[in-house]
Amino acid sequence: MSYRALSRGPYFRVWSAMLFTNLGTNIGWLAILWLAAARGGPGAVGVLTAAFALPGVVSGVYAGVLLDRMPRALAIALDNGGRAVLYTLVAVEAGQPHFSLVVLTILVGLGSLLTPLSQAGIWSLVPNLLQEGQTLGTANAAMNAIWQVATLAGPAVGGLLTARFGPPLPIALQAGLYALTAVMMGGLRGVHEKPEAGLSVWAGLGTVFRTPAVRAVTLFTFAYAFVYAPLEVGLPSFVAHDLHANAGSYGVLWALFAVGALTGSIIWGGRRSLPRLGLWLAADFLAWGLVMAGFSQTRFLAPALVVMAIGGFIYSPYQLWTNTYLQQAVPGNLLGRLFGAFTAITGLGLPLGSLAAGAASSVVPLRALIALGGGACLVLGALALAVPTLRGLPDLNLAQGAGGEGIP
Numbered sequence: 001m002s003y004r005a006l007s008r009g010p011y012f013r014v015w016s017a018m019l020f021t022n023l024g025t026n027i028g029w030l031a032i033l034w035l036a037a038a039r040g041g042p043g044a045v046g047v048l049t050a051a052f053a054l055p056g057v058v059s060g061v062y063a064g065v066l067l068d069r070m071p072r073a074l075a076i077a078l079d080n081g082g083r084a085v086l087y088t089l090v091a092v093e094a095g096q097p098h099f100s101l102v103v104l105t106i107l108v109g110l111g112s113l114l115t116p117l118s119q120a121g122i123w124s125l126v127p128n129l130l131q132e133g134q135t136l137g138t139a140n141a142a143m144n145a146i147w148q149v150a151t152l153a154g155p156a157v158g159g160l161l162t163a164r165f166g167p168p169l170p171i172a173l174q175a176g177l178y179a180l181t182a183v184m185m186g187g188l189r190g191v192h193e194k195p196e197a198g199l200s201v202w203a204g205l206g207t208v209f210r211t212p213a214v215r216a217v218t219l220f221t222f223a224y225a226f227v228y229a230p231l232e233v234g235l236p237s238f239v240a241h242d243l244h245a246n247a248g249s250y251g252v253l254w255a256l257f258a259v260g261a262l263t264g265s266i267i268w269g270g271r272r273s274l275p276r277l278g279l280w281l282a283a284d285f286l287a288w289g290l291v292m293a294g295f296s297q298t299r300f301l302a303p304a305l306v307v308m309a310i311g312g313f314i315y316s317p318y319q320l321w322t323n324t325y326l327q328q329a330v331p332g333n334l335l336g337r338l339f340g341a342f343t344a345i346t347g348l349g350l351p352l353g354s355l356a357a358g359a360a361s362s363v364v365p366l367r368a369l370i371a372l373g374g375g376a377c378l379v380l381g382a383l384a385l386a387v388p389t390l391r392g393l394p395d396l397n398l399a400q401g402a403g404g405e406g407i408p
Contacts, residue, residue: 003138003141003142003266003269003270005133005134005138006134006138006139006142008131009129009131009134010129010188010189010191011126011129011130011131011134011139013184013188014073014122014125014129014185014188015142015143015146016184017076017180017181017184017185018118018122018143018146018181019146019149019150020177020178020180020181020184021080021118021177021178021181022146022147022149022150022154023149023150023153023154023157023177024087024154024173024174024175024176024177024178024181025150025154025174026150026151026153026154026155026158026254027154027155027157027158027161027170027173027174027177028087028090028091028158028170028171028173028174028175029052029154029158029174030154030155030158030159030162030170030247030250030251030254031094031158031161031162031167031168031170031171032048032090032094032104032108032167032171033045033048033049033236034159034162034167034236034247034250035094035099035104035167036048036101036104037236037237037240039099039101040101041237041361042233042234042236042237042357042358042361042362042366043358043359043361043362044101044358045233045236045237045354045358046233046354046355046357046358046359046361047101047105047354047355047358048101048104048105048108049229049232049233049350049351049354049358050350050351050352050354050355050358051105051106051108051109051112051351052108052109052111052112052351053112053347053350053351053354054109054112054347054348054351054352055109055110055112055113056112056113056114056115056116056119056343056344056347057344057345057347057348057351058113058344059112059113059114059116059344060116060119060120060340060341060343060344060345060347061205061337061340061341061344062340063075063116063117063120063121063336063340063343064116064120064336064337064338064339064340064341064343064344065336065337065340066117066336067117067120067121067124067335067336067337067339067340068124068333068334068335068336068337069336071191072121072124072125072128072191072336073121073125073185073186073188073191074185074186075117075121076117076118076121076122076125076181076185077181077182077183077184077185077186078114078117078182079114079115079116079117079118079121080118080178080179080181080182080185081178081179081182081186082111082114083111083114083115083175083178084175084176084178084179084182085175086107086108086110086111086175087107087111087171087172087174087175087178088172088175089107090104090107090108090171090175091168091169091171091172091174091175092168093107094166094167094168094171095166095167095168116340116343116344116347119339119343119347120336120339120340120342120343121336121339122143123140123143123323123326123327123335123339124327124332124335124336124338124339125191126139126140126143126327127327127332127335128191128332129191135398135400136324136327136328136397136398136400137269137270137271137272137320137324137397137398137400138269138270138398140269140320140323140324140327140398141265141266141268141269141270141320142265142269144265144269144316144319144320144323145262145265145266145269147261147319148258148259148261148262148265148312148316149258149262150258151254151255151257151258151261151312152254152255152258152259152262153255153258154254155250155251155252155253155254155255155258156248156251156252156254156255157170157251158170158251159246159247159248159249159250159251159252160248160251161173162247163246163247163248205341205344207330207334207337207338207341208338208341208342208345211329212389213329213389213390213393214326214329214338215389216387216389216390216393217281217322217325217326217390217393218341218342218345218346219345220281220285220380220383220384220390221318221322221342221346221349222345222346222348222349223349223380224285224288224318224349224377224380225346225347225348225349225350225353226349226350226352226353226356226376227289227353227373227376227377227380228288228292228349228350228353228373228377229349229350229352229353229354229356229357229373230292230353230357230360230369230370230372230373231292231295231370231373232350232354232357233353233354233357233358233361233369234357234361234366234369234370235250235253236250237361237366238366238367238370239253241366242299242366242367243298243299243300243301243304245301249301252305253301253304253305253308254308256305256306256308256309256312257308257309257311257312257315258312259309259312260308260309260310260311260312260313260314260316261312261313261315261316262312262316263312263313263316264312264313264314264315264316264317265316265317265320268316268317268320268321269320269398271398272398273395273396273397273398274321274395274396274398275395276393276394276395277321277325277393277394277395277396278384278390278391278392278393279385279391280317280321281318281321281322281384281390281393282381282384282385282390282391283381284314284315284317284318284381285377285378285380285381285384286377286378286381286382287314288311288314288315288374288377289374289375289376289377289378289379289380289381290374290378291307291310291311291314291315291374292311292370292371292373292374292377293371293374293375293378294307294374295307295308295311295370295374296367296368296370296371296374297367297371321396324396324397324398325393325396326338326339326342328397328400357369357373360372
C-alpha cells in the first residue's frame with residue numbers, strides 16, 4: 001500500500017486540483033476572518049463562519065443528486081468556477097475603504113451554496129479513480145492530507161500577505177486558485193462512472209436515517225463540528241488579545257496544527273485495517289476535548305503552538321475513518337447522494353456552533369468559551385462509548401483496491 005502508487009493516473013490530477021482549491025480557501029479565509037474580527041469582533045466572525053457553511057447545508061442534498069446524475073469531476077469544476085467569480089467580488093469589496101460586512105457575508109454565503117459539489121463530490125469520486133496498486137485507505141489519507149498541507153501553507157501565506165499587503169490580495173489569490181481547479185477538473189478524462197438518473201432526491205437522506213450505523217456516524221460528526229466551533233470563532237481574538245500576537249502568528253498556529261495533522265494522516269492511512277472503529281472514534285472525541293481544554297489555559301504563543309500541533313495529530317484521522325466507512329457502506333452509484341446528505345447534516349454543526357459561540361463571546365471570556373467547547377467534546381466521547389450502535393462499529397477495511405466491493 002504505497003503512497004507512490006497514487007502519483008499516476010487520474011487520481012493524481014484530481015489530488016493536485018483539490019490541493020489548489022484548499023490552498024486558496026485557507027489563504028483567503030484567514031484574510032476574511034481577520035478583516036471581520038478587526039471590524040466586528042468574535043460576533044462578526046461567528047456570523048461570517050455561519051455564512052461560510054450554513055447555505056451549503058440547504059444545497060447539500062440537491063448537490064448529491066447532481067453528483068449521481070452527471071460526471072462528478074464536472075460538478076466539482078462548476079463549483080470552483082462559480083466560487084472563482086464570487087471571491088473575485090469579495091476581494092474587490094474588501095479593498096473598499098468602508099467595506100460592508102453584509103456584502104461580504106452575502107457573497108460568502110453564495111459560495112457556500114456551491115461547495116457541497118466539491119465536499120461531497122470528491123469523496124464519492126475517489127473510489128472511481130483507483131487503478132492497479134492504489135488502495136482506498138491510502139487514497140483517502142492522501143486526499144485528507146490535502147486539508148493539512150493547505151492548512152500548513154495556506155494560513156501562513158495568508159497571514160503574511162494580509163500583514164504585508166492587506167486582505168484583498170490573498171482573497172484575489174484564492175479566487176485565482178479556484179479558477180485553476182475548475183480548468184483541471186473540467187478536462188478530466190478516464191474516470192468510469194455509472195450515473196443513476198432514476199434515484200430519488202431523498203435517497204441519500206433515506207440511507208442515512210434508515211441505516212443505524214450510518215445515522216450514528218452522521219449525528220456524532222455533526223456534534224463534533226458543533227463543539228469544535230468555539231475554537232474556530234474565538235481563535236483570531238484569542239491570538240490578538242490573550243496571546244498579544246498578530247495575523248502572522250495566527251497563521252503559524254494553524255500551520256503547526258497542520259503539521260501534526262499531516263503526520264497523523266500519513267501514519268493512519270498506511271494501515272490495512274482499524275479494529276473496532278467505534279472505539280477509535282470515541283477516543284478521538286475524548287482526546288480532542290482535552291486538547292481544547294489545554295489550549296484554553298495557554299498564556300504565551302510558544303505553548304499554544306505545541307498544543308495546536310498535538311491537536312492536529314489527534315483531529316486528523318477522524319475524516320479519514322468516517323469517509324472510508326461511508327464509501328464502503330453503500331453501492332458506488334449512491335455515493336453522491338449519501339455524501340450530499342451527510343454533508344448537509346454534518347455541515348449544520350459548524351455554523352450553528354459558530355453562531356452560538358459568537359453570541360456567547362459577548363458574555364463569556366474567550367478562555368472559558370474554548371474550555372467549554374473542550375468539556376462538551378469530553379461529554380461527546382462519553383456518549384459515544386455509551387451508544388451501542390457507534391461503539392459496535394466493525395473493523396474498518398483500509399486495504400480495498402480498485403473494483404473492491406462495499407461492506408455491509
